[in-house]
Amino acid sequence: MAKISDIAKQAGVSTATVSHVLNNTRYVSQELRARVEQAARELGYRPNLVARSLRLKRTRTLGFIVSDIRSPFYSEVARAVEDQASSFGYNVIVCNSDENYTRELAYIETLISKRIDGLILAPTLGEHGFLKEVAKFWFPVLLINRRLDGSGLPCISTDNRTGAYEAITHLIRAGHRRIGAIGGLAALSTTADRLEGYQVALREAGLPIREDLIWLGRPTVEEGQRASEKLLSLESPPTALFAFSTMLTLGVLAALKSRNLRCPEDVAFVGFSDTLWCPFTDPPLTTVAQPAREVGLKACTLLLDVLHGKPLPDETYLIPPTLIHRRSCGCP
Amino acid sequence: MAKISDIAKQAGVSTATVSHVLNNTRYVSQELRARVEQAARELGYRPNLVARSLRLKRTRTLGFIVSDIRSPFYSEVARAVEDQASSFGYNVIVCNSDENYTRELAYIETLISKRIDGLILAPTLGEHGFLKEVAKFWFPVLLINRRLDGSGLPCISTDNRTGAYEAITHLIRAGHRRIGAIGGLAALSTTADRLEGYQVALREAGLPIREDLIWLGRPTVEEGQRASEKLLSLESPPTALFAFSTMLTLGVLAALKSRNLRCPEDVAFVGFSDTLWCPFTDPPLTTVAQPAREVGLKACTLLLDVLHGKPLPDETYLIPPTLIHRRSCGCP
DNA sequence: TTGAAAGCGCTAACAC
DNA sequence: GTGTTAGCGCTTTCAA
Helix, strand or coil: CCCHHHHHHHHCCCHHHHHHHHHCCCCCCHHHHHHHHHHHHHCCCCCCHHHHHHHHCCCCEEEEEECCCCCHHHHHHHHHHHHHHHHCCCEEEEEECCCCHHHHHHHHHHHHHCCCCEEEECCCCCCCCHHHHHHHHCCCEEEECCCCCCCCCCEEEECHHHHHHHHHHHHHHCCCCCEEEEECCCCCHHHHHHHHHHHHHHHHCCCCCCHHHEEECCCCHHHHHHHHHHHHCCCCCCCEEEECCHHHHHHHHHHHHHCCCCCCCCCEEEEECCCCCHHHECCCCEEEECCHHHHHHHHHHHHHHHHCCCCCCCCEEEECCEEECCHHHCCC | CCCHHHHHHHHCCCHHHHHHHHHCCCCCCHHHHHHHHHHHHHCCCCCCHHHHHHHHCCCCEEEEEECCCCCHHHHHHHHHHHHHHHHCCCEEEEEECCCCHHHHHHHHHHHHHCCCCEEEECCCCCCCCHHHHHHHHCCCEEEECCCCCCCCCCEEEECHHHHHHHHHHHHHHCCCCCEEEEECCCCCHHHHHHHHHHHHHHHHCCCCCCHHHEEECCCCHHHHHHHHHHHHCCCCCCCEEEECCHHHHHHHHHHHHHCCCCCCCCCEEEEECCCCCHHHECCCCEEEECCHHHHHHHHHHHHHHHHCCCCCCCCEEEECCEEECCHHHCCC
């Protein structure tokens, strides 16, 4: 664990000179430069970034808090964030909030204490007023996926409204008039936006918005299955279903299977979030593909911009998703 | 950004007292304790863990390097590691090596400089002799998933040999005598172990090991598809296929689909790594489910044990996988 | 062109 | 019971 003063001694120069050689931060003669470099090599020197961080008041470390890194969407975002961050010399600490407000808060406290340079956050439900303080006092905060209206915090997100609108419009064009919607927690902006897209599409087509065709709740496979069963048991059941997330999609598939319903012949289906598996399910799934990589890249790029002096934007950036046509929607 | 000396001033005590109150590290009278706590609250004090780390020579931060966090296996491992780490007050920096030795090396350098307390690593291919030095000089290193034979580094891994053995034995019992194997890079211990399990199962059943039924290569969907096409084009093609990874499994499915082969009627199939989607593919997939969570938990637990003073084991821990029976293997 | 030394915020040995 | 202070390893101002 050689330190700068060890190198200085061995090379017969001052610590200032060593530091300047190592960081290329002021002119040093060839002679001394060579001696310093050799000494550093001989001693197996590795700069201590902890000391450097203390001195410079920046850690080149970012925080990344999402509900669960196992989600295909968030792991893709995480990958993009890490790619971008590492290419600029930053590392990222990954945290799983599990949709738990208290856990999220605890992570934020820790990250403050660790003096991260910036935070990318998919907030849980709950009062997030304190984030304004965090952003003002500690480090820039960039939201992903979920807006926090009125917080003034910038957010990078899929254009959920448009995504849902296009999915539903597609089903309507194929002749469906009763389309069930199975969504996540109503209080999340993602759910609200997708629901809005669903409603606008119906309205524009002159179709009624039937509350009994809409189910919102916890986005798990089991709940999705239960929700599907419920909608499909209505006296005039939907001829098509639209699920807002991967877990709910799996729930729908389970329900169709357990009822021996053929898709798309008996019930058409469109999901939200494309994955590698979607082409291989029975039937291949039509989905709204979320631009996860773009969201991560944009969020991290903006964050790094701010760290390099640009002003924090207060806008929401919506990135358009893509409707991927496969068999489950029943179109040619 | 109040610091300890600010609190000391405000509370009219020494910095030592403040530190001891904050860390509960020596007796302080109720009186002073209360004054310190109030001052800390009033000033919105957050301990500076960078300074603390410099002083204590530990950061309560772990490194986690895998090829790609998007992989269902690694993201599950990451989640388990993070759960365990955070419950002990540690954070984890996640890095994606992309199977690139140079990238992996660069990350390790950075993590050394950041003075992480320990590293969990799924090594890429390449000479890893330097890891012994790292482990000796800087921090404990725990391998996951891939052994580095002769390195003396402990490894937590799926019992790949047994997993493959059981899958193949299952197919043999169902009457298959020509079973194709589609695996990843030959130099990886995971590939070698799974191949060994495949071979041992055949040998025990008195079946020949035909080299033309074995394909090893880059584990991508495209390569998996190409490999399947090749095996299925043999004059006496395999009646069952065994794929070593998720990507290769998707490739097999693509090949079966493009050739209009029914599974399991025309070709039976077993994959490695279970995912949420496996019950919903066409047909539902029989797979060897990897104990990803257990691997992550065990790795992190061992690492934390070492950090708390226990000696680093030099063993390899193999965690048994589970064969999950679904339709694709063609058994009742 | 280079060096001496202060100071980033914290802990803890030592002194009282 | 509490306080003084050195020092963790680095950067950078100031001086020469």
